[in-house]
Amino acid sequence: MAELVIKEIYEFINSVETKKEDSKEMIENFLANNSVTPKIKSLSRQLEHIHLSEFKIHQVLAEGSNLRISGIAISEGTWNGIFYPAEELEKAYIGLGNKPLRIDHSTSTRDIVGKVIKSTWIVPKKWIEFEAIVTDGDIIQKLLNNLIESVSVGVLIDNVEENGVQIARNLEFKELSLVDDPACKDARINPIENGGNDQNGGSQRN
Structure with missing residues (x-):
């Protein structure tokens, strides 16, 4: 039943997006449909919530106990004194894809809470966007409650001085972490509504 209802919801969202002029009425009718609402309430794990926002339905779908998140991993700028x-x-x-999602750059395997599944370079913004799957139940709840809102990349660099400026060259991403206060202030998780260095290179956290 869960798969059927999720398919029905996706089809409805697609129909709303192609008929924006009628979207408010369509959404109200959808949520008022007695044959659908009880099924939605029963999907406590597959479907976290559905709500109205700017005449669209936004949903957080969990596959089993997993949660998909997205956001900005890092942007062009000077972070921890390095450009x-x-x-x-x-x-x-592209190297950020398939890297582990960790907590606070911990190196313990116990602190791996998911995986980056996609990374995208956004030319106009000069930043990297990511998508990740979170598998830890406690962390999922904190994300849904907006208690965790930022990320930080763990990256190996060549720290090169050019014209008196420390510049990161030859980046190699190692992981993405959920953090409270990232060096890169653009590095945030999209809303879910209901380190050290040396002069010759090293591991950076931004």
Whole structure:
């Protein structure tokens, strides 16, 4: 039944997005449909919530106990005293995919709470966007409650001085962490509504 209802919801969302002029009435009718609402309430794990926002339905779907999140991993800028240029981020962004999602850059396997499943370079913004799956139940609840809102990349760099400026070259992403206060202030998780360095290179956290 869960798979059927989720399919029905996806089809409805697609119909709303192609008929925006009638979307408010369509959504109200959908939520008022007695044959659907009880099924929605029964999907406590597969379907976390459905609500109205700007005449669209937004949903957080969990596959079993997993949660998909997205956001900005890092942008061009000076973080922890080192400048990360757009051209280096663009060369390295694909390497963030399939990397572990951790808590606070911990190296313990116990603190792996998911996995990055996609990374995308956004040319106009000069930043890397990510999608990740979170598998830890406690962390999922904190994300749904908006208690965790930021991320930080763990990345190996060549720290090169150019014209008196420390610049990150030859980036190699190692992980993405959920954090409270990232060096890169753009590094945030999209809303879910209801480190150290040395002069010759090293591991950076932004």
